[in-house]
Amino acid sequence: MPLLPPLTVAVPLACAAFVAAFGSLIPRRAVTLTAIAAAVATTALQFAQLLQSLPRDLNHWFGGWTPQHHFALGILFTVDPIDGILACVAGVLVVASLTFSWWGLREVSHLYYALMLAFLGGMAGFAISADLFDIFVFFELMSVTGYGLCSFRQTSSSVMQGALNFAIINSIGAFFILMGIALVYGRTGALNLAQIGAALRGQHPDALVVVSFVFILVGFLTKAGAVPFHFWMSDAYAVAAAPVGALYAGIMSDLGYHAIARIYADGFAGSLGAVEPAVRDMLVGVGVATVVVGAVMCFIQADLKRQIAFLVICHGGIFLCGIGLLNPAGMAGSTLYVAADAMIKAAVFLTMGYIIVSLGTSDEFALRGRGRRRRHALAGVVFGLAGLGFAVVPGSGPWLSASLIQQAAVAAGFAWLPPVLAAGTAVTAAAVLRSGARIFLGWGADHDPLISSAQPDEPQEGEPQEEEGISIVSLAPAGVLLVAGFGMGFAPHLAGWATAAGRQFLDLPGYIHEVLGGQYPPPLRPGPAFHPGAGSWAYGAATAAGALALAAASLRWSASGLGQVVARLLGPPLRGVRAVHSGRVGDMATWMTVGAVALCAAGAIGFR
């Protein structure tokens, strides 16, 4: 019985309890060091578990309750390479965020560190649970600590409001998940995913199966921030402190998408596999809508944190498309994209924390040219490189994974999909490049009729106001993350491994044999090393060129006559999109209901 999987959850949770209980008795620096040490230890365990899971999945049955006569009694953690990678990303990001907190959040209660470690424990458990109710419990652990982390800096009422909306909308999402779990349990009598898959195998998808799948889908799409369940995200991101926002942006949202992949591939595929094209259309449809809305909203934000929030939404749509293609290359591409993108998103968020502490605001226009001083040059370099990373510059980690998704889309008959994804990627990257150039180079005008400026009281939100500034060393975690995100592009064998792991991930009969029968598939062999074709190079080059051109155009012409014409043309539709994002919690819940009803209707029509 492999011991590593439960340890990756137990270590951070035990340390969180220790810090919460005794943190007030020991010096603050010691608390920070304890938390960092615990996070480093957890990350090391997660990398060890990933390596162990490469030849064959790690299955840990709690209390030794292994299946009897092909019936799962106990509770299971399954680590396969796909989940293992996500767990590692969570660990790495928590280490980076805690390290940043050493400089960035000096006057913070010890409970912050306890919450961060509990958050890590929740994410670690969520990534590797193979039991529906266990997934729900870790989902709630991750969510509740997330709400706490969002609100721990009670500087203004908007922080409270952002955290409240986050908590309320995600709680409704959790009810949907629980309802779906109850229905599928009523149908199959099982909570273990493999058991559900075995029970549903070969059965025609009836209304109960469809409704329970859609309910679970709605819950996780809410967590992940897919359209139209994404309205809580920009507020929560805008009010969260930078190290917390780095975790939200880097990994929390994307775990929701992979939960959908796991629950479908290991459970519901037994029945819904018969209507796989319809499932594919539904997931890709939601993904494309998310890409479009996220990209448009990202480009018209002036607040840096809101830009990243919508960038996360847009890129999440790309991950959902990759997962929704339901083929090994798409699964592999999505996973590697999550990992590489997470590093870069977190690096940007930490750099923004540095900017906000140094310069006192997160508004692109208010910051124009203020980053030109020599001591901010490093932050500017990180920002610019991150923008290029978002633009999938050939050779970078995101480019490698985007190429996998592109090939997967073409293989699945979705040849129209890569241009859409490339356009979304280019627009979001252009927003980051534009704001970076405006802040660190002073390019462009100090206003833009297309872009909504932040409200006057927003800059202080959730950020410490320290007189003495912040050490340049605090950029070190961001730099390391950036190097890691780019470096993944230089590991061509990674794609081969990931594709093989994706094939195993989607193999439901193999998984059922493995979990219920104890018969493991032959050891995982990496597929052939990935060779990006001409299409990949074109994809990367076109996206990067598009992003640079759009950023330059936005900077050059925003305040000129041409900019006025463009603003007059695009103004009304953009005002409409913006008006939909009202920030009212009632509207958010209404949109959720609309989305849930629409998905149910789509399922009722498509899955017959």
Add this chain to the structure above:
Amino acid sequence: MSFYPFVVAAVLFVAGLYGVVTSRNYVHLAVCLTVMQSSTYIVLLSIGYVHGGTAPIFKGPAKAPPVDPVVQSLTLTDVVVSVVVLALILALAIQAHKRAGTVDPDKMTDLHG
């Protein structure tokens, strides 16, 4: 398995959701969330319910078929989770009241989506 528990659950879910959508007070909103969550308890318990069954305590000869203990433990866990979330939302509402002097989501319009 009777049909009625599901009707009750659906009514509770929709009523709670209506409350969340129209609420003008975060405390009221938290109570509406609890109403929504109650519907999940009913669904869970009704799924495991056996007409004429006994409590799932396995000692001595069974007199009648037991109800499903799994859903009961799920419901208990769910209750614990809901209490935590409710406490947190109420605490946030109190803090919001301290900062803004109101618990009306529409009057706290600092955030704009």
